[in-house]
Amino acid sequence: MTEIDKNTEQKILDAARKVFTRQGFAAARMDDIAQEAGINRALLHYYFRSKQKLFDVIFAENMGNFYSSFVSILGSDADLETKIRSLVHAEIDMLLKNQDLPLFIISEASRNPEMMIAQMAHVPVRQFMIQFVQLINSEAAKGNIKAINPIHLLMHIMSLCIFPFVGRPVFMHVTGTDMSGFENLMEERKNIIADSVIQLIKK
Amino acid sequence: MTEIDKNTEQKILDAARKVFTRQGFAAARMDDIAQEAGINRALLHYYFRSKQKLFDVIFAENMGNFYSSFVSILGSDADLETKIRSLVHAEIDMLLKNQDLPLFIISEASRNPEMMIAQMAHVPVRQFMIQFVQLINSEAAKGNIKAINPIHLLMHIMSLCIFPFVGRPVFMHVTGTDMSGFENLMEERKNIIADSVIQLIKK
C-alpha cells in the first residue's frame, strides 16, 4: 500500500504523529505537518479545526500506545519473577519500535500537567498501579520476596527501561555509539535490567 | 538581597534561565522572560541581540551545571564502591536543587543534536567517560569486581538517578505522590540506587 492509497485523514494523522512526536506541540508547525502529508495547511484545518484539536488526537493515541504494553502482563498466572521479566522485555520491545514516545509524553506532560491528567483518565494506568501494589505487598506477606515499597520497585523498572530512550541523543554522543550500537545495547539490557530489578526483591 | 539590587543583565539571565528551563526554547516567549525580569522586551534585545543568543547562554550554563557534579569524584583515591556511592549521592543532591535541568537538556538535545554536540565540546564529559571506562576495566582486571561493559554500568547509574526527575509529573500522578513525598522518596532512593548499582559489579 502506497501513500497515495491512504485517504487524506489518515495521511494527516500519520504526518501529525510524526511531526508532533518528534518536535512537541510548541515546535511543531502546521505547515510541517501539511508538507509531511503532501497537502496544504487549509486541509488540516478542514479536517481538524485547530492545531490544538489535532494535537489532542495524537496525544491521546500516543498515551494509549505508551501504556498498552504494561497492563496485560500483571494479570497472568506466572510467578512474579517471570512477570517482571516479561514486563521489561515487552516494554523495551515497545520502546525500540516507538523511540520518540517517552520524551514526547514526558515533555508535554511537564509543560501541561492538567492535560496529561485528563488524558490519563482514559487509560487504565491507575488500575495498573493498584494491581501492581497489591501484587508486591501480597508476595511480601507470603514471604516470597523481600518487603519493599512498591513505588521504589516501579520507579526502578520505569527508570531502567525508559531512560535510555529519553536520553539517547546525549548518551550516544557521550559514549560514541551509533544507532545500531544503541539498539544492540538495549537488547542486551533486557536481561541486565530484569536481573537487576529481581535482585531488589530476592530474599 | 532583593530583586531590585541586582543589575538588569543578571535579572534577565535569572528570568531567562527560569523560563527557558521550564518551557524549552520553542514554547518560551520573549515576553514571558521580560515580565519575569520586570522589564520590557526591547531591553532583552538590547542586552542579548536575539532569542537564540540569550538561549545559547542559558543552555551552555545549564549544560555546565548538569555535568559539574559528575566529574570531580572519579579522581579521588577512595575505593570504587565509595566512588559510586558518592557519585549517586552528589548527582541526586544536584538534581533535587535543579529539578528541571535534565528534561531541559534532553529535550533541547533531542530537537537540536548539533547544538548539544557543539556545547559538549566545552564540558569535560568525554574526559569523564574515558576516565570512567578505564577505572571499571582496571578494577575488573585486578579481579576486584565482575567484568562488565562500562557503558551498561553508566547507563544504569544515569537511568536510576536522572529518570525520576524527568518523569516526575507523570510519576507523581500515577502514584498519587505530592512534591514533598517525591523528595522524600528521592532521599531514600540514594542508597537504594547505590546498592543496586554496586550489586551489578559485586563478585
Added chain:
DNA sequence: TATTAGTTTAACAATATTGTTAAACATTTG
C-alpha cells in the same frame, strides 16, 4: 447529465511573536 455532497486549493485575514528605533532618562566623568 445535472445536482449534490464532499474535497482541495489559492488567496486572504487575523493574530502572535520577534526584532528595531528614536527619544527620554540616568549616571559617570572631564
Added chain:
DNA sequence: CAAATGTTTAACAATATTGTTAAACTAATA
C-alpha cells in the same frame, strides 16, 4: 555642570504562524 556614555521605554516594523473563505474540482447518484 555639561558632555559622553550607557540604560530604559514606548511606539513601531517585520516576520512567522495560525486560521478562514470562496471558488474550483471530484466523485457519487438521482
